[in-house]
Amino acid sequence: MLALIWSVALSGGLPVPVAPPRQPGAVLSARFFSPALGAWKRYFVYLPASYPQQRARRYPVAYYLHGYGGNESDWLSRADIAGVMDSLVAAGLPEMILVLPDGDNGWYATWAEPRDPVACAADSTLAEAAAAYCVARQRYDDYVAVDLVTHIDSTYRTVADRAHRGIAGLSMGGYGAVTLALRRPDVFAAAASHSGALSPFYAGPHPYADPPRYYTSPDSLAAAWGGTVSFRRAPVFGADTAHWWEMDPAHLVRALLAAHRAVPALFLDVGSSDGFVDENRAFHAELTALGVAHEYTEWSGRHNWPYWSAHVAESLSWLARRLAR
Numbered sequence: 001m002l003a004l005i006w007s008v009a010l011s012g013g014l015p016v017p018v019a020p021p022r023q024p025g026a027v028l029s030a031r032f033f034s035p036a037l038g039a040w041k042r043y044f045v046y047l048p049a050s051y052p053q054q055r056a057r058r059y060p061v062a063y064y065l066h067g068y069g070g071n072e073s074d075w076l077s078r079a080d081i082a083g084v085m086d087s088l089v090a091a092g093l094p095e096m097i098l099v100l101p102d103g104d105n106g107w108y109a110t111w112a113e114p115r116d117p118v119a120c121a122a123d124s125t126l127a128e129a130a131a132a133y134c135v136a137r138q139r140y141d142d143y144v145a146v147d148l149v150t151h152i153d154s155t156y157r158t159v160a161d162r163a164h165r166g167i168a169g170l171s172m173g174g175y176g177a178v179t180l181a182l183r184r185p186d187v188f189a190a191a192a193s194h195s196g197a198l199s200p201f202y203a204g205p206h207p208y209a210d211p212p213r214y215y216t217s218p219d220s221l222a223a224a225w226g227g228t229v230s231f232r233r234a235p236v237f238g239a240d241t242a243h244w245w246e247m248d249p250a251h252l253v254r255a256l257l258a259a260h261r262a263v264p265a266l267f268l269d270v271g272s273s274d275g276f277v278d279e280n281r282a283f284h285a286e287l288t289a290l291g292v293a294h295e296y297t298e299w300s301g302r303h304n305w306p307y308w309s310a311h312v313a314e315s316l317s318w319l320a321r322r323l324a325r
Contacts, residue, residue: 024049025086027076030155034147038136041143042102043072045156046082048095058157060164060323061097062316063144065108065173071128072102079309085316093317094324099152104133106140108169108176109247112238114138138235144176145184166319168192168267170308171276175200175249181264182252190322192267192315194308195274198249198283200237208281216241250286257290266294267318269311271301 026049031042048059064081066074075081081098089095120126120134127133144167153160167188169177174196181191203213203220218239237244245251256263266287270280277298284296295318301307 024089025082026051027082032148032151032155034135034143036137036139036142036147039132039134041148042132043148044076044100045152046085046098046100047156048089048097049086050095051097051157055157058159059095059097060166060320061099061152061156061158062165062319062323063099063101063148063167063177065101065103065144065167065169065176067169067171067173068105068107069127070173072100075100075312078305079312081312081316084313088313088316088320094320096320096323097152097156097158099148101144101148102132103140103144103173103176104135105172106135106138106143107172107236108140108144108180109236110141111138111236112240112243113235115235140176141180141183145180145187149187162187162189163325164189164323166190166192166323168194168315168319169196170194171303172197174198174268178249178266178268179247179252181266182249182256185256185261185264188264190265190267190319192319193269193280194311194315195270195276195280195303196268197276197279198268199279199286201244201248202279202282204278206278208278208285210285212282212285249283250290253287253290253292257292263292265322266292267315268294269297269299269314271303271307272298273301274303274307276303 026047028045028047029042030045031040033040050057051059064075066072085098115138117134117136121130149165152158158164162185165188167177167181168191174193175198177191178193178196178198181188201215203215205213218241237247253263268280268284270277287294299307299311301310
């Protein structure tokens with residue numbers, strides 16, 4: 001059952017319903033200008049059923065990121081995240097706000113090799129309008145962790161501190177959720193990844209076994225991926241292998257530990273038949289070796305929406321209970 005969808009006037013007016021209410025939670029569609037990207041970006045926000053009535057109340061907030069080739073509507077249209085949240089709340093889960101942003105194919109990172117927005121706009125294969133997709137600057141990390149968080153906290157009644165703010169995602173969004181939380185532990189207290197690309201330079205063995213091997217050159221990565229995933233990642237990670245490790249989740253964990261800073265709470269799951277399962281096992285092994293507490297689960301399934309829709313309730317439950325403390 002789909003949630004009630006509203007639209008938010010850009011002039012700052014009140015939300016206007018565009019369909020009769022069919023379930024307790026409301027989903028708003030809006031956009032805002034991101035200075036980091038130099039572009040207007042669209043997002044959806046789920047507001048709990050009590051939000052309109054309890055006007056003095058503030059809520060924890062969780063950001064849910066889509067995967068490569070997806071968009072901000074995926075979690076709604078393909079996993080009914082609003083309906084799942086409503087069902088969980090009806091069963092006793094604490095309420096929270098959900099934010100579903102548009103991340104393009106940006107890996108939620110600042111790109112090592114910036115893309116020319118003019119050349120991007122000339123690309124006839126774009127899946128969405130160039131004005132929204134071809135951003136001036138590929139700073140997708142600052143877009144989410146700074147611009148979007150600031151906008152949400154100033155627009156909706158959130159509990160605007162890191163203890164009540166979490167982030168989650170699938171595939172590319174799982175990588176984004178974990179790396180954003182590790183880069184900005186002052187912003188996010190917890191991160192959840194479904195099937196994330198969490199060890200992007202893992203080379204083997206397959207299936208995972210100790211000791212792990214990692215790619216050490218752009219040529220080795222390109223050869224391994226046959227020009228497919230390497231093409232997707234290359235503008236983000238670049239050809240400088242030193243830069244690779246600055247964007248590697250395990251490296252980010254080590255940097256936090258070396259600085260004597262707390263590692264955000266981590267929740268990881270992946271399908272046992274997923275192409276990213278060995279990456280997840282490698283990251284899980286790294287966290288275990290470093291003594292970092294985390295939750296890790298492998299379920300039966302592949303890298304697809306049947307898997308993510310079946311397991312989104314688990315990350316929602318984990319985040320809601322943690323952020324409500």
